[in-house]
Structure formats: structure tokens, C-alpha cells
Amino acid sequence: MSxxxxxxxxxxxxxxxxxxxxxxxxxxxxxxxxxxxSDAILGAVDGERGLTAICTVLAETYDAPLDVIRxxxxxxxxxxxGKRLLDYRGG
Amino acid sequence: xxxxxxxxxxxxxxTHVCPxxxxxxxxxxxxxxxxxxxxxxxxxxxxxxxxxxxxxxxHLSGGEPxxxxxxxxxxxxxxxxxxxxxxxxxxxGLTDRRLEELDAAGLDHVQLSLQGVKAELADRIGGYRGxxxxxxxxxxxxxxxxxxxxxxxxMHRENLDDLAETLALAERLGARRIEIAxxxxxxxxxxxxxxxxxxxxxxxxxxxxxxxxxxxxxxxMVIDFVPPDYYSDYPKACMGGWGSTGLNVTPSGDxxxxxxxxxxxxxxxxxxxxxxxGEIWRQSDAFNAYRGTEWMAEPCRSCDRREIDFGGCRCxxxxxxxxxAATDPVCRRAPTRPLVEAMLSDAIPETAPELIYxxxxxx
Numbered sequence: 398m399s400x401x402x403x404x405x406x407x408x409x410x411x412x413x414x415x416x417x418x419x420x421x422x423x424x425x426x427x428x429x430x431x432x433x434x435s436d437a438i439l440g441a442v443d444g445e446r447g448l449t450a451i452c453t454v455l456a457e458t459y460d461a462p463l464d465v466i467r468x469x470x471x472x473x474x475x476x477x478x479g480k481r482l483l484d485y486r487g488g
Numbered sequence: 489x490x491x492x493x494x495x496x497x498x499x500x501x502x503t504h505v506c507p508x509x510x511x512x513x514x515x516x517x518x519x520x521x522x523x524x525x526x527x528x529x530x531x532x533x534x535x536x537x538x539x540x541x542x543x544x545x546x547h548l549s550g551g552e553p554x555x556x557x558x559x560x561x562x563x564x565x566x567x568x569x570x571x572x573x574x575x576x577x578x579x580x581g582l583t584d585r586r587l588e589e590l591d592a593a594g595l596d597h598v599q600l601s602l603q604g605v606k607a608e609l610a611d612r613i614g615g616y617r618g619x620x621x622x623x624x625x626x627x628x629x630x631x632x633x634x635x636x637x638x639x640x641x642x643m644h645r646e647n648l649d650d651l652a653e654t655l656a657l658a659e660r661l662g663a664r665r666i667e668i669a670x671x672x673x674x675x676x677x678x679x680x681x682x683x684x685x686x687x688x689x690x691x692x693x694x695x696x697x698x699x700x701x702x703x704x705x706x707x708x709m710v711i712d713f714v715p716p717d718y719y720s721d722y723p724k725a726c727m728g729g730w731g732s733t734g735l736n737v738t739p740s741g742d743x744x745x746x747x748x749x750x751x752x753x754x755x756x757x758x759x760x761x762x763x764x765x766g767e768i769w770r771q772s773d774a775f776n777a778y779r780g781t782e783w784m785a786e787p788c789r790s791c792d793r794r795e796i797d798f799g800g801c802r803c804x805x806x807x808x809x810x811x812x813a814a815t816d817p818v819c820r821r822a823p824t825r826p827l828v829e830a831m832l833s834d835a836i837p838e839t840a841p842e843l844i845y846x847x848x849x850x851x
Contacts, residue, residue, distance in 0.1 A: 406664075408597045408636030412570070416494060416542040423572040425597045425638050425665055426712075428496055428544045481664050481710045 400447030401485040403474050409482045411439055424482045438470050447487070448474070492770050492779070494542030497734040499747060500531065502548060502562065504739055505555040505849045507580045509615030510603065512642060512677040512684055513846040515551065516750050520739040521849060528558045530760065532565035534737060537765035539569040543735075546571040547599075551739070551849070554581035560589040567594040574599055576640070579626035580619055587626070591633050598630055599638040599667075605653045609646065615845045624661075631662045638665040643694070644684035651694050655701055659709060666709050668698065670716040674748035674803055676846040681831065683841050688832070691719050718828050722793060723800025723816035730778035730802060735769060743768045745775050748803040752812045778802050783813060787821045 405411075409424040411431070420436040422429040431439065437458065441451045452470050456463045477483035504519040526534070535546065546566050553559055554577055566573045574597045575590065600623065604610035607620035614620075630637055639658035643651065651668065658666040670691075673681045686694075698713045717724050727734050727746045736744040742757040743765065749755060755777065758768045769775060777783065781794050788799040799805070800816020808817040808831075809824040817824040 406636065407634055408664075410572075410596075412544070412572070414542075414544065415570075416540070421544060423544060423596075425574065425599075425636060426545070428572075481708075 399487070400449045402444065402447050402487050403442050403451070403478075403483055403485050404444035405439070405442065405482070406484045411436070422477075422482060424480075427480070427482065429482075434469070435473060438473055442474075442483075493732050495538075495733060495735050495769060496543065497545040497547065498538045498543045499547045499549055499734065499736040500534070501550055501736065501738050501747070502531070502553045502556045502559075503551040503849075506550055506552040506578070506846075507555075507616055508552070508578050508603075508619065509845040509848060510613060510642070510676075511615075511680045511843040511845050512644060512671040514672065514675045514677060514747055515846065516675050516748075519847060519849050525556075525739045526737075526741045526760070528561050528565070530741065531562055532569075534741070534760050534765060535562075535566045535569040535571060537760075539571055541766040541769055544572055545574065547574045547576055549576040552578055552581055554579075554586065559586070560593040563590055563593040563595045567596075572596050577601070578603075578614070578619070579623040580616065582626050582629075584629050587629050587633055587635075591635070595635065597638065598635045599640050600627060600630065600661075602639055602641045602654065602657070604647050605650050605657050609650075613646065613843075627661045637661065637663045638667060639663040640667045640669060642669055642671060643686070644671045645686045645690065646684070648686045648690045648694055651697050655697075655707075655709075655711075659707075663709055665712070667712045667714070668694075669712075669714045672714075672717075673807070674751065676844070678807060679844045683843055685718065685831070686716060688719060691715055717801075717804075717818045718832055720818060721820045723797050723804070723818040725797040726801035726803075726816075729780075729795075729798040731769070731775040732779065732798075735765075735775075743772070743774075745778070746801075746803065749774065751803050752806055755812075778813070785813060785815075787819075787823075788815050791821065 412421050412423050414421045420431040422431055437455060441454045452463055452467045456466045474483055503525055504515055505522055553575060563573050573595050575595055576599045578601050603613040610620040611617050641654045671677055671684050698711055701707050702711050731745050736747045741760040743760060744757055755774050757774050758772045784794060784799055788794050800819060802812045805814045805816050806812040808827050815822040817828050
């Protein structure tokens with residue numbers, strides 16, 4: 398079973414905004430304010446873990462069922478990929 | 489006045505020096521001399537102040553920012569301040585070594601302008617022979633280093649028909665993003681309106697092509713398209729609202745609410761030499777002049793779109809309607825809309841006048 402590995406391409410990075418007191422995702426002409434869940438998902442995106450491993454980590458951390466975590470995580474990452482703020486390798 | 493928002497982006501016009509002489513340049517008619525430019529330490533302080541007041545994105549622009557020999561030091565200072573650094577360049581003057589230095593300094597992203605897809609037209613528009621070939625060499629070094637790249641294609645009557653080739657070239661150069669920006673008529677561009685304004689047919693064809701490219705799942709680029717607003721029903725929300733998200737610092741350190749604000753007579757700008765950027769952002773008359781919606785007259789004041797387009801562009805209102813506080817004449821609800829219609833009826837290719845090139849900085 399293939400498990401694509403999401404990663405932030407060069408030019409896209411997480412940043413903690415001290416002035417607004419929240420995490421943001423910075424990219425070309427973009428600054429997306431991240432809520433706690435989005436920030437946790439991107440925190441698990443380390444360029445090594447596949448999508449399944451990422452969801453497993455999040456399910457454990459938040460003590461939530463995998464079938465609840467997975468659709469939200471996939472949708473969030475797909476949205477970022479559509480904006481070209483996230484790439485996948487392998488799979 | 490409601491609470492003053494935090495700025496997100498700052499445009500640092502490092503210099504007005506530029507090897508190109510594009511007739512659509514948005515720099516002011518009165519260019520700043522090199523000797524009056526802010527020094528490295530002052531820019532570094534301004535970057536820190538920008539980060540302190542909430543700025544996340546820094547756009548390093550000009551003129552040609554590569555004309556500043558301290559560009560890698562400026563990028564380092566901006567990264568140290570915690571800013572996302574974007575270099576807006578024509579590529580001319582960027583040697584391989586300079587690009588490697590920018591890489592080491594932590595530059596996040598490069599935005600490379602394109603004057604055309606063919607050397608003959610590109611070099612004629614830029615007023616610089618050999619510019620296109622040099623730019624292609626720079627683009628290949630950008631790809632080799634791995635900088636994420638946006639192509640900034642400035643479009644007008646002479647090159648809008650080349651849009652398909654422009655998209656193809658940007659893709660070949662490895663761009664992840666393309667900005668198709670139709671010329672806006674500020675600064676030097678305003679004298680070239682009749683020559684550069686595309687026809688309605690060109691704009692319709694371009695819109696259709698962009699829609700098609702965006703719908704193509706194989707297209708690897710994000711496409712941002714700024715159509716010429718003269719053909720629109722409503723004005724663009726200039727700067728996302730005056731004094732709401734962005735600010736602009738000129739080569740000599742004046743702080744402007746938008747890059748063309750110096751065209752508004754009587755508006756006084758404060759300088760980074762005498763005040764903290766945050767005080768200027770919050771308190772200066774220039775920023776508060778058109779902030780929010782209180783300043784609006786009718787038809788904007790009671791309009792259901794007043795917080796969507798914020799009355800449009802102040803500089804365009806001044807340039808066309810003669811009053812910076814008027815509704816942007818592009819708006820269908822503006823009493824001055826017929827003035828825009830008159831300009832459109834003058835935009836006939838057969839009568840397009842010669843281009844007037846931007847001046848070069850002296851001294």
C-alpha cells in the first residue's frame with residue numbers, strides 16, 4: 398500500500414508570529430494563520446513520515462480515532478497542495 | 489476610528505537605480521539619487537521595526553534591487569529580523585556569485601519579471617539590448633540553486649496576445665507561480681496609457697485563456713491574474729484597503745501607504761529617520777487619511793461594497809477624477825465613470841503613440 402510523504406517545499410515555512418501570538422505558514426505572497434489543529438498537522442509533516450504515519454501520530458497525541466483524524470488531515474493537506482504550498486514524494 | 493490593524497507586508501524600494509527603462513514603470517517621475525538612499529544599517533533597523541509591528545512578508549524591490557551592492561547583507565538582516573524575504577528583480581545585474589550569496593543569506597523566494605517571451609520585444613520594452621538572454625541565464629541559475637520562483641509577467645497591448653507562450657515559458661523556467669499583471673497606470677506608465685492599454689478583445693481572450701489554464705489539472709503553477717481594471721465593473725481594493733495590510737518605504741526612507749501615494753498633492757510622508765515605523769503606521773496623517781470607511785463620500789459611503797473594495801484606488805481617483813477622496817472612476821457606480829469610457833474609446837491600436845521610456849537615475 399503506497400503512502401505518499403508530504404513535505405513543505407523550499408520557500409514555504411512555519412513561523413511563530415510573536416506579535417499576533419499564533420503560528421503562520423509563510424510562502425510566496427502568502428501568510429496563512431494556522432489554528433492549533435493545522436499547526437499540529439504541519440508539525441507532524443517532517444518530510445519523513447507518510448500520510449498514515451502522520452495521522453497515527455496525531456490520533457495518539459489528541460487521543461482521537463484515526464477515522465476522524467484522517468479525513469480532516471487529508472483535506473487540509475490537499476488544500477495546501479492546491480495552493481502549491483505543499484508537495485508529495487513517493488507513494 | 490476602529491482599531492488600527494497590523495500590517496502584514498512591506499515593500500522596500502531599495503533604490504531607483506535600474507538598468508531597464510520600461511515605459512510602464514510605476515516609480516514616481518521624480519527619481520531618488522543613489523546618494524540619498526538609506527544605508528545598510530538603517531534598512532536593517534527598519535526591517536526590525538517592521539517585524540515588531542507585525543510585518544511577515546518583505547518584498548525587496550526598486551528600481552532594480554540588485555543594483556544595491558549590500559543586497560545579501562540586507563537579506564541577512566531581514567531574515568535575522570524574522571521576515572519572509574522576497575526579491576523582486578528583472579534579473580539584470582544578478583551574477584551567479586551574487587545569487588549564491590543571496591542563497592547563503594537565506595533569501596526565501598525570487599520574483600523575476602518578464603518583459604516579453606521573445607528577445608526582440610522584451611529588449612525593446614525594457615530598453616536594454618541583450619536583457620532577455622541575460623534574464624534566461626539568470627533564470628537557469630535560479631533553478632540550479634533551487635530558489636522557488638514566481639514569474640511576474642507585465643502585460644499590455646503589445647504582449648497580451650503572447651499570453652499562452654508566456655505561461656509556457658514560465659513553466660519551462662520552473663516557476664511554481666505566475667503573476668500576470670496588466671499594466672496599471674501610475675508613475676511613468678501614466679504617460680503611456682494610450683499606447684499600453686489593451687483592447688477589450690485582448691482582455692476577453694486573456695481571461696478565457698487564464699480560466700482554461702487554471703482548470704488544467706496538469707498545470708504546475710498557481711496563476712494570479714490582474715486584469716486591467718478599466719474594463720471591470722468594480723475597482724480593485726487597492727492595498728486591500730488603505731493602511732490596513734501593507735506599507736511601502738521609498739529609497740530615501742519615506743513611508744507611504746501605497747507606492748503611488750506621492751502623486752497625491754498635499755499628502756505629507758514621514759521618514760524612518762525621525763520616527764519608529766510603528767508610530768508612522770499608526771499615527772501619520774498619510775496613513776490615517778483614507779484608512780477605514782469614515783473618509784468616504786457618496787456613493788461609497790452607503791455602498792454595500794465599501795468594505796470589499798474600499799472605494800478603489802486613491803491615486804487613480806486623483807489621476808482621473810481629480811480628487812483623491814472620490815470614488816475610483818473605474819466603478820460603475822462612480823459619477824466619473826464616463827471619463828474611463830472616454831479613455832477606452834481612445835485605445836485604438838492604429839493610433840497608439842510611441843512609448844515614452846522611464847528615465848535613468850543620474851548621479
